[in-house]
Amino acid sequence: MAEHTFLRGPKDWWRQAVVYQIYPRSYADNNGDGIGDLKGITSRVPYLKELGVDAVWLSPFYPSELADGGYDVADYRNIDPRIGTLEEFDEMLEALHAVGIRVFVDVVPNHSSDQHEWFQAALKAPKGSPERDRYIFRDGKGENGEIRPSELASHFGPTGWTRITEPDGTPGQWYMHLFAKEQPDFNWDNQEVRDDFIKTMRFWSDRGVDGYRIDVAHALVKNLKEGHLPARTSFDLSAMKNDGTDDLFDRDEVHEIYKSWRQVYNEYDPPRVAVAEAWVHANRRARYASEEGLGQSFSFDLAFEPWNAKKFHDTISYNLAASEKTGSSNTWVFSNHDVIRHATRFGLDAESLSNLPKWFRSADRESKINKPLGLARARAATMLILALPGSTYLYQGEELGLQEPLNIPSDQMQDPQWFRSEGSISRDGCRVPMPWTSTGSSFGFGPGGSHLPQPEWFKDVNVQKQDGVAGSTLELYRTALMLRKGLVCAEKLTWNKHWFNSNVLDFTRPNGWRSVTNFGNRSIKLPKGKVLLSSGPLDGNRLPGNTTVWLQG
Template sequence: MTLSSHDVFNAPDWWRQAVVYQIYPRSFADANGDGIGDLVGITSRVGYLKELGVDAVWLSPFYPSALADGGYDVDDYRDVDPKIGTLDEFDEMVAALHAAQIKVVVDIVPNHSSNRHEWFKAAVAAGKGSPERERYIFRDGKGEAGELPPNAWPSGFGGPAWEQVIEPDGSQGQWYLHLFAKEQPDFNWDHPDVHADFLKTLRFWSDRGVDGFRVDVAHGLKKNLDPAFDAIARILEGTDLFGDGQHPLWDRDEVHEVYAEWRAVFNEYDPPRTAVAEAWVAPHRQARYSSPEGLGQTFNFDLLRARFESDHFYEIIDRNLRAAAEIGGSTTWVFSNHDVVRHATRYGLDGEGMSAAAPGGGATMGGNDGKRWLLDGGDPADVDQAKGLRRARAATLFMLALPGSAYLYQGEELGLQEVGQIPDEARQDPAFFRSEGREIGRDGCRVPLPWTREGGSFGFGPGGAHLPQPAWLGDFAVDVEEGDPGSTLTLYRQALALRHELECAESLTWFEQTATTLGFERPNGWCAVMNFGTEPVELPEGTVLVSSGPLTEGQLPGETTVWVRR
């Protein structure tokens, strides 16, 4: 049966093949003119999102935060940062999106809170041995006076994973675990209060109409800190950070007990709420996160890291679809997000255009080529932008034909390039400051969007933008691309409209795999073929529906994808 977007919106399993658009709220649209994107700004652009054709939006954190890690240091899980809006404005935004048949997914950050969270402030104030400290992971230090950290565990953001507190009497005190920034103390998920409070949070947002959750660091909640810190520290120094549920910090089997609790809450609603896990785990460990008894889906970052090669795409896609089919789950696909160099830039660099993953945590600042490019200064002249955009359009069109959910990052529908050259004094990503400039950070993919060619912030808002926007950004503005039949925005709109019309059973059949081409057919005769090479190849038989670039007579040009209907 052919589905319409209205049917997808109302289906209980809408998420299985949804197109989800990630919004980084601070950089999407600013309604009040303070230079920071806000919820009212998002509401003002619902018409744009509807015309684009997405099924859902995923909002990166909008909670009160000191922004020690871009909002992933949460002060209060059941409120909105005043700089971004209010709960009433959140409700108005959800109502507007739902009226446009668009679902709402929000980020939830269960591994750690902010050090400004009321629980953590109470833990520091209460002192050693208090019930308040048991909600986090506090340990005595080593050395004669406890002046050394409990062990040598490294933080994912550099430096030690332990921070010492000052006790209420003014003395040097215990140390708390933070696997990321020191402003992000890890919760103790063996404590019942932590379980109960997150169930309360899930119900709070579900009651406000939220349809699903993106679970940050989903594989990191449960930890085994016994019996010997030093032995565990030696494990962390090894090269294999995953294993089969035996690692002391990551991907422990016990974490699925948490998600079984969450699933029970999701199923209290009609339709059931859903979730997608950010779980950087070995491929054979992904299935439990995306099982129907768990969260439902797991982010699959494999294509984000893929070389622009036929055999690499084939292996990744085939393996992930087989794994999803074995458990009755649904897979996900993504090329760009708020943590990595935009794929239109990665694919325009001299190397493979890959973006690597950081074990246990998330993406690096762009990985391999992207990171090298940033560290070299991020000069746009170093990027073959035409090649990068051509490859990005081809890869995305191919991905949009796959079974499963497609995750898009704001601005990729405009073909946006990464903003590489940002003055040091204008940077905001804490990674830049923590590393004293050795890590350039993620600001380049978080620069506010251009809505109009003209204006002080290209239509982002009346008061400028919180990150500098280069002059060339105006060339990618929405109002420039809307009237251009060959623009990337037009391509995305055409592809998403066709995807709704053609959506069918979650399976495919490969019919072509060569050194330079890859093609598959969906059960209703919908075919996608990508030419990874530079020389044209013969077009497949059928009616051409859409292509990522101009076609020549009877041929598919290099670095181009086409959809046909047989």
């Protein structure tokens, strides 16, 4: 392991950071096998430096059978051989640290792969054994145990229970899995599970990793006391209790785990930081982001708001007030590896946006996207959140203004959500490999094609096509991130209410940095001040619709 991978600096570096999510299998392929790898990421460090991000977050790169895009982890302290080696991870980390970019890694604590050595040991061990107690094994109901233990759905299909075959060949117990059957849930009442994740945190922190994104952070602890078994037919947020007593999610006891992780994080200088992926009621998000907990929790609120000034205003205000109470910083995000890219979402009509699965499965879905409007709004929206107090999380490819690739043939799709959950979308589109050049079998992703098909229109929206081109989305991001580094100030803003109307969002930061977004379609008079940047061309002294401008003074 390299000895100089640590990156020093202020303890609160993360509070105003811009973090760029990399989906490793789809970023850059160095060896030509069609799958992105660590050497590919290392080769793009100059690009990341020029983009101007403060940190990168790597989606899982661990050994995996890819039952769920790498979120089925077989070994939490190793690298998938298709992606690289621990030595190549150290080289990548050193290269990123050398240019001042910090690194988050994804940790998946709710479940492992069914190929994890612990689960394989559980399959070979008898009922009631210590090996099985690391997971959630239960007897079935019925005369011969043939009925699943409870009416529990899965995110990826009709049931959250799968029956095993015992070592002697007879039908046996059932195990719980909130996601795919290849993703058995850990039993977090087991101290050995807790101790092993502490070991994992120290393993990566010792290598120099700066932070962690915690997958499904709200699901670890479940109500299994006195033989109770949770039942659930819907995973909609409305079905979840909001007082810490839900059987499956957001139980108060989960914060005991994160308190122990925080103690580990604080052993390092600077302290490691983490951000929770916690799909919980808004009033419950604060504890994940507390100083005694993980430090940050994703707010996906804006990601699902329609293009509406008042809704943005109210959502931003709510989140700013919540972060002030917890002492955390906000996390603003529009796109990631699980959602339709926001350049596409903002181009949909209200009906389509209100029911994305229905739109996604419709035969005429392409015709319902106003792509120029979606891109204009996406650029304006990104400039708006970059001006807000807190940290911003970007997703690979959004700096190119990528739309969602929608025409992946069914026989080439990989997302279990699509195959196993009726009424859902496929997440394959946002995971299509990055286009770097205008030509080639994979538009510069790698010399051997790509593991998901890329659309032909990538020839017009790649890095090569936009690099150095004034007005391109790539140059807009580069300029915005460069300006932001000099403009970031105290975590406050003032709404300019005298200017606010139904279509305008206008606020000023303490150093006089002003952001104005016109959500309407008609232009408005531009406020006074020096124009620093705009998301689209200005019309003389007027701000066109669906445009954000930054002003100074």
